[in-house]
Amino acid sequence: xxxxxxxxxxxxxxxxxxxxxxxxxxxxxxxxxxxxxxxxxxxxxxxxxxxxxxxxxxxxxxxxxxxxxxxxxxxxxxxxxxxxxxxxxxxxxxxxxxxxxxxxxxxxxxxxxxxxxxxxxxxxxxxxxxxxxxxxxxxxxxxxxxxxxxxxxxxxxxxxxxxxxxxxxxxxxxxxxxxxxxxxxxxxxxxxxxxxxxxxxxxxxxxxxxxxxxxxxxxxxxxxxxxxxxxxxxxxxxxxxxxxxxxxxxxxxxxxxxxxxxxxxxxxxxxxxxxxxxxxxxxxxxxxxxxxxxxxxxxxxxxxxxxxxxxxxxxxxxxxxxxxxxxxxxxxxxxxxxxxxxxxxxxxxxxxxxxx
Ligand SMILES: NC(=O)c1ccc[n+]([C@@H]2O[C@H](COP(=O)([O-])OP(=O)(O)OC[C@H]3O[C@@H](n4cnc5c(N)ncnc54)[C@H](OP(=O)(O)O)[C@@H]3O)[C@@H](O)[C@H]2O)c1
Numbered sequence: 001x002x003x004x005x006x007x008x009x010x011x012x013x014x015x016x017x018x019x020x021x022x023x024x025x026x027x028x029x030x031x032x033x034x035x036x037x038x039x040x041x042x043x044x045x046x047x048x049x050x051x052x053x054x055x056x057x058x059x060x061x062x063x064x065x066x067x068x069x070x071x072x073x074x075x076x077x078x079x080x081x082x083x084x085x086x087x088x089x090x091x092x093x094x095x096x097x098x099x100x101x102x103x104x105x106x107x108x109x110x111x112x113x114x115x116x117x118x119x120x121x122x123x124x125x126x127x128x129x130x131x132x133x134x135x136x137x138x139x140x141x142x143x144x145x146x147x148x149x150x151x152x153x154x155x156x157x158x159x160x161x162x163x164x165x166x167x168x169x170x171x172x173x174x175x176x177x178x179x180x181x182x183x184x185x186x187x188x189x190x191x192x193x194x195x196x197x198x199x200x201x202x203x204x205x206x207x208x209x210x211x212x213x214x215x216x217x218x219x220x221x222x223x224x225x226x227x228x229x230x231x232x233x234x235x236x237x238x239x240x241x242x243x244x245x246x247x248x249x250x251x252x253x254x255x256x257x258x259x260x261x262x263x264x265x266x267x268x269x270x271x272x273x274x275x276x277x278x279x280x281x282x283x284x285x286x287x288x289x290x291x292x293x294x295x296x297x298x299x300x301x302x303x304x305x306x307x308x309x310x311x312x313x314x315x316x317x318x319x320x321x322x323x324x325x326x327x328x329x330x331x332x333x334x335x336x337x338x339x340x341x342x343x344x345x346x347x348x349x350x351x352x353x354x355x356x
Contacts, residue, residue: 001120002130003029006102013037013135022121022129026114030094033135037092095212098136116211117279141212148202151221155229156195162233163188174239183243186253187236187311194260194303205267209279228319235313249310256306262288263299270296283338293338294331301327 001024004017018032100111101123114123114133124131162168163185166178235241243249265287273282288295304320 001124003032003120004130004132005033005099005135006132008134008136020120024120025116026099026118026120027094027116029114029120029133030097030099030116033097034092034094092137093141095141096138098138099133100136102132102134115279117277138214140215142215142218143211144206144208144213145202147213147218147221149199150218151225152195152198152202154222154226155233156192156199158226158230159191159233160188162230162237166237166239169239176239178237178239181241181243182246183249183311184237184241186249187307190253190256190307190310191233194307197260197264201264201267205264205271207271207274207276209274209281228315228322232313232315232319235315236311244310244312248312252306252308252310254306256303256310259299259303259306263296263303266296266299281334281338281341283342292331293335294327297327297331 001020001022002017003020005013007013014033014036018029018036020028020032094116099114101114103109103111111134112123114120120131123133163180169178244252266284266289269286269289270284273284274280284293284295288298292298301320301324304316304323308316308320
């Protein structure tokens with residue numbers, strides 16, 4: 001199959017296109033693009049290098065072969081040339097590439113994004129044996145599990161700092177001793193359980209449809225979770241903190257725990273919608289999914305409600321309001337996507353998740 005790869009401005013990215021087997025997948029195409037860009041950049045770089053150092057062009061061929069294999073070797077050292085070649089080899093690796101089908105001129109619709117697990121044949125018109133795709137560089141990528149791990153690690157570490165080291169409040173001008181209330185201890189256990197659960201779900205429960213997310217999301221999401229985590233921890237563990245009544249605290253934590261368990265069960269149900277190597281979206285069913293489309297978000301919001309009933313801080317309520325508005329938007333988008341797929345028979349392969 002002949003594949004023409006263009007940039008968004010319509011310029012041909014790979015001169016002469018690529019020839020791939022009829023059974024090739026989108027991942028095969030991305031790897032072929034990576035290889036060709038690497039060869040081009042590598043050749044250009046080594047040509048410049050050879051011209052500068054006045055060494056033979058054979059050196060360039062050896063170097064290109066070498067860098068193509070570099071990941072498989074254990075290379076150490078900081079030789080400038082090798083480092084540059086290695087950097088080139090990292091550029092435009094498959095998960096950095098977003099491939100879409102070109103839109104007909106004048107069309108305002110959303111373009112179809114090629115899914116990395118699918119066969120190229122699925123995107124070919126009729127019996128044609130050629131395909132044109134538009135390439136976009138998504139920038140440096142990280143695995144979803146890495147992104148989630150780091151965003152949840154912050155709250156998991158920062159919160160106990162305020163509980164176990166009350167001296168930090170001296171930095172904020174509070175000199176007196178702190179008396180720890182039971183509500184503060186339960187809040188610590190509740191909070192730690194929540195983020196520990198999320199990390200475990202990330203590694204052992206979720207079946208993500210996309211392997212990676214832009215590196216910039218790590219900084220954005222960490223800023224969100226780490227800042228809110230520290231802010232809430234600061235107020236709940238404050239020496240001047242006034243606990244709610246014993247009854248209110250117990251009702252809040254009990255309700256919140258019930259919602260955390262329900263949230264875990266919702267994630268198990270979502271996992272069962274996909275095989276280990278599958279993507280795609282199914283209509284979730286069973287348990288609270290029989291009532292709402294995104295029962296996982298509903299239970300997540302309610303478990304924060306339980307935490308806030310039990311601890312009653314402004315910081316906790318602000319976090320809940322922000323999280324609820326984010327999840328409501330995502331839930332509405334996910335509901336629309338399922339309606340499009342199952343009621344209107346249209347495919348929508350765009351990622352709706354906000355990467356958080
Ligand atoms: N506090 C906050 O601000 C906040 C914000 C958002 C989320 N959260 C929490 O973080 C958890 C994870 O959220 P998330 O948005 O990353 O993931 P999610 O929507 O809860 O989904 C979890 C996993 O199930 C998959 N999935 C979802 N709907 C599916 C469907 N209809 N068919 C097949 N698979 C489906 C997702 O796949 P994909 O990879 O395709 O998405 C993902 O791998 C949430 O449940 C919530 O507890 C908190």
